[in-house]
Amino acid sequence: MNSIETNHLTRSFGKLVAVDDLSLAIPEGTVFGFLGPNGAGKTTTVRMLSALISPTSGSAVIAGYQLGEHNEEIRQSVGILTETPGLYDRLSAWDNLMFFGEMYNLSREKASTQVERYLRLLDLWDRRGDKVGGFSKGMRQKLAIARALLHEPKMIFLDEPTSGLDPETAKVVRDFIKVLRAEGRTIFLTTHNLPEADELCDLIGVFRSRLLRLDTPANLRNSMFGSGTRVRVIGDAARWVKSVRALAFVQQVTASENILTISLPHPDEQNPEVVRKLVSAGADICAVEPASHSLEEVYLELVENEHETVTAG
Amino acid sequence: MHKVFIILRKEFSEILQQRVLLYSVFLPPLLFDIIPLLILHLGSNGTHGSSIRIPSLQGLTLYEYTQGVIGTEFSNFYILLSMIVPSTIAAYSIIGEKSNRTLEPLLATPVQRWQLLSGKILAALLPSILVTWVSGSVFVAELAIFTDANVVSHVVTGGWLILFISGTPLLGLVAVSIMTAISSQVNDTRTAQQLSIWAVVPIIGIILGELSGKFELTVSIAVVFDLILIPVAIFLTWGASQLFQRETILTRWK
Numbered sequence: 001m002n003s004i005e006t007n008h009l010t011r012s013f014g015k016l017v018a019v020d021d022l023s024l025a026i027p028e029g030t031v032f033g034f035l036g037p038n039g040a041g042k043t044t045t046v047r048m049l050s051a052l053i054s055p056t057s058g059s060a061v062i063a064g065y066q067l068g069e070h071n072e073e074i075r076q077s078v079g080i081l082t083e084t085p086g087l088y089d090r091l092s093a094w095d096n097l098m099f100f101g102e103m104y105n106l107s108r109e110k111a112s113t114q115v116e117r118y119l120r121l122l123d124l125w126d127r128r129g130d131k132v133g134g135f136s137k138g139m140r141q142k143l144a145i146a147r148a149l150l151h152e153p154k155m156i157f158l159d160e161p162t163s164g165l166d167p168e169t170a171k172v173v174r175d176f177i178k179v180l181r182a183e184g185r186t187i188f189l190t191t192h193n194l195p196e197a198d199e200l201c202d203l204i205g206v207f208r209s210r211l212l213r214l215d216t217p218a219n220l221r222n223s224m225f226g227s228g229t230r231v232r233v234i235g236d237a238a239r240w241v242k243s244v245r246a247l248a249f250v251q252q253v254t255a256s257e258n259i260l261t262i263s264l265p266h267p268d269e270q271n272p273e274v275v276r277k278l279v280s281a282g283a284d285i286c287a288v289e290p291a292s293h294s295l296e297e298v299y300l301e302l303v304e305n306e307h308e309t310v311t312a313g
Numbered sequence: 314m315h316k317v318f319i320i321l322r323k324e325f326s327e328i329l330q331q332r333v334l335l336y337s338v339f340l341p342p343l344l345f346d347i348i349p350l351l352i353l354h355l356g357s358n359g360t361h362g363s364s365i366r367i368p369s370l371q372g373l374t375l376y377e378y379t380q381g382v383i384g385t386e387f388s389n390f391y392i393l394l395s396m397i398v399p400s401t402i403a404a405y406s407i408i409g410e411k412s413n414r415t416l417e418p419l420l421a422t423p424v425q426r427w428q429l430l431s432g433k434i435l436a437a438l439l440p441s442i443l444v445t446w447v448s449g450s451v452f453v454a455e456l457a458i459f460t461d462a463n464v465v466s467h468v469v470t471g472g473w474l475i476l477f478i479s480g481t482p483l484l485g486l487v488a489v490s491i492m493t494a495i496s497s498q499v500n501d502t503r504t505a506q507q508l509s510i511w512a513v514v515p516i517i518g519i520i521l522g523e524l525s526g527k528f529e530l531t532v533s534i535a536v537v538f539d540l541i542l543i544p545v546a547i548f549l550t551w552g553a554s555q556l557f558q559r560e561t562i563l564t565r566w567k
Contacts (some may be wrong), residue, residue, distance in 0.1 A: 013564065032489070050421055053560050074421040082421070086414040090330035095323075102319045103422040131330075147418065 002061075003155050004049060009058035011044050020210040022058070026203065027156070031177070032248040033201035035194070035299055042190045042210045042291050043083065046157050046302045049188070058063055060101045063155045076105060079148035079156045085140040089133030093124055096132055097150060104151035111266035112149065118146035122176070138169030145176065156180065159190045174200060200293040206302045213302055221293045228263040228291035229271055234284040243281040244274060261291050316424055320432025324406055328436070330553040337401045338440060341395055342448030349387040349452065352457045353380060368529040370467050377467075380460040384468035389520040391449040395481035396513050398441035404505040405490035406433055410565070412500060420559045430493075430557045434550070437489045438482065445481050475535035483542040488512055490549035497556045497566045
């Protein structure tokens with residue numbers, strides 16, 4: 001079953017189309033990375049999917065509820081971490097969470113239990129009586145994450161959860177997201193941190209007003225750049241490009257300093273022949289390893305291609 | 314209804330933590346109670362007749378008349394107070410949510426618009442009604458203790474009492490609704506308060522009219538004023554509720 005299903009979801013503000021014809025299906029228990037540049041319409045999408053604003057056209061089913069018809073049920077079923085933590089600075093951590101717990105229809109007793117649980121889980125229990133205004137950015141972010149989880153939603157929207165956090169706190173947050181994934185919750189993660197998306201996400205959507213690609217991180221990398229091999233040699237690698245290119249099955253060769261990156265359709269079968277060719281040509285090989293492209297390279301390629309298409313159009 | 318109380322409780326917790334807001338709420342009524350007391354006690358010896366001619370004070374001696382003028386001037390401040398206090402609280406309450414960016418997480422909860430707006434309105438209205446009525450009652454008690462018996466009945470007229478009891482909550486509602494509208498367009502509390510001052514201009518006009526002797530706040534005029542205020546308050550509250558929609562707050566509020 002899908003946690004989110006959208007069909008041609010569109011949202012315009014006057015002449016500006018912020019979200020254009022978005023159709024996607026996110027299965028339950030998936031960590032979905034929603035990537036896109038600033039102003040791409042990601043926040044508008046999250047606001048639509050959490051029943052905060054309505055679409056101009058199209059439809060969506062969130063956590064089994066039809067958007068527009070059961071908005072209150074949707075809001076009860078999802079948790080949301082907004083771009084800024086949005087906490088009441090003059091209230092204590094405890095009072096902040098109790099307030100939101102009750103707003104999510106928890107009884108005072110249940111809210112109290114949940115608040116204690118998440119304050120302990122996120123290592124904020126000792127600071128529960130302190131005013132939030134005195135909290136560090138990381139503590140505020142953890143508190144905002146706790147707020148999004150108090151009512152145990154199956155579906156969670158996290159907008160830039162590690163943005164601006166120190167590496168240690170960012171890791172705590174990432175580890176916590178892994179815990180949530182292990183509990184089978186669906187996570188809709190908006191982030192600019194591509195290594196983080198690569199580490200956490202099962203499915204990635206690259207978005208710029210419309211969905212450019214939707215796939216697993218591994219498929220995205222392979223489909224964009226193909227598979228390949230990286231060979232480290234002694235000296236300038238550019239000397240051996242011609243020799244490798246002579247092999248019929250080699251799709252592409254690039255050299256950078258002492259590294260040759262070779263695109264191959266079947267690296268496991270073709271690597272021995274590549275190595276033989278290089279050795280026979282006189283290359284001194286230090287290492288042979290799979291060539292992996294980062295999600296960042298894939299993302300930049302997609303977004304830049306889209307930009308060129310739009311500019312050319 | 315339960316969520317209205319939850320919001321109300323949170324609002325009161327926040328109000329109690331804001332020293333500046335507490336000063337703004339409690340200082341004006343305190344001054345309105347202390348200043349007339351000082352003037353009545355120290356200054357109104359009756360040797361200087363007032364040049365103001367107030368119809369409701371006709372028939373008093375020169376000494377009583379002077380006390381009556383002071384009493385009438387200050388009695389009207391309590392009507393004004395009912396607009397000043399709630400707009401101050403509403404400015405902090407709504408603009409505070411905006412500047413702290415707490416509105417979006419709050420709107421993301423399964424709260425209904427009327428519950429949120431009612432909580433906000435009541436949080437501003439209830440303390441203001443309480444402050445207005447308590448300080449107004451203290452003022453009436455001061456009049457009873459420190460002026461001649463004749464003066465009280467000439468200052469605390471039926472018209473004033475009607476406006477004081479039933480008009481002040483309506484004026485408070487008008488002030489909160491106007492402040493909600495202002496809050497949708499500005500991002501700092503001071504600007505909002507400065508803009509909201511215009512809302513009290515009609516009331517100042519009425520006060521000046523009474524003090525200049527051109528207008529007397531009789532029972533019938535107070536009732537007519539209340540009857541006009543009811544639809545005005547309803548209309549402005551409806552307008553505020555239109556501005557207080559999730560979509561509008563997130564996409565059109567500045």
